[in-house]
Amino acid sequence: MEKIALITDSACDIDEETLRKYNIHVLPFKIIYKEHEYTDGIEITPQEVYANMKTEIPKSSQPSMEDIENLYKKLEAENYTHVISINISSGISGTVNAVEFISRQYPAINTFVYDTKSTSVCQGIIVKKCGELLKEGMSFEKLKKAIPEMKKKVHMYFVFGTLEYAIKGGRIGKISGTIGNILDIKPIVSFDEEFGQCYTCEKIRGRVKSLNRLIELGEKFVSKKTCDAYVIHGNVEEDARKICDKLRENPSIKNVYLIGQISAIVGVYCGPGTVGVCYSEI
CATH class of the missing domain: 3.30.1180.10 (Hypothetical Protein Tm841; Chain: A;domain 3)
Incomplete structure (x- = not known):
């Protein structure tokens, strides 16, 4: 029987209720200031980032390989058989490539990584719809085919x-x-x-x-x-x-x-x- 995990990254704009409802796993980016590095969405909020821009514009880095691998270890321990990963555009981030690289180290988990060619709420809508379809019992293969059609809409x-x-x-x-x-x-x-x-x-x-x-x-x-x-x-x-x-x-x-x-x-x-x-x- 399939046990499918749904993954996204913190560039995805989606409400907390939806994340909890569909058990969505979020890979965090890093927000980097001269004096400190913060984990996006965990150690720093959007409001704080905007407020801090008056004095310093931070840099950022994609989710770390360690964070991605730790998530896969967790999914493996929880007996997940499949992963659907919906990620920020590869045109502005290397996150898609990073998830694909780590996923190949876990061949027992069949992974589909989708490059949204977008970000923010567009990414969030696709993630939410995937969560809804998984809850309804859609299979991994059918969901893989459905995702590109979602993006067109x-x-x-x-x-x-x-x-x-x-x-x-x-x-x-x-x-x-x-x-x-x-x-x-x-x-x-x-x-x-x-x-x-x-x-x-x-x-x-x-x-x-x-x-x-x-x-x-x-x-x-x-x-x-x-x-x-x-x-x-x-x-x-x-x-x-x-x-x-x-x-x-x-x-x-x-x-x-x-x-x-x-x-x-x-x-x-x-x-x-x-x-x-x-x-x-x-």
């Missing part, structure tokens, strides 16, 4: 408060580092499907117009199918709540979820002022 857009942090963190991808400083241009950012790197969808002048555009971009999805919408933010809850209120006015959006703060590891690169909306087709 999830569409995520961000507006950064500033590009300063993405530029300094080296995670700018295909976003121009200069456009944000010209005429108050705010890029609408998403992830490309091929490489899983950030790119600019559109360039909008002004904060208010850029936030409204996050809603308008969802129209091409909600006009065809009923969707759920998920909203996240980097220390700008008021902006996020306003977007939620506007999204709830659309009858084609069944549920609107305010997930809250963007995870600390993602926040290191997107910085305060970021707002994201993710549309998930039902």
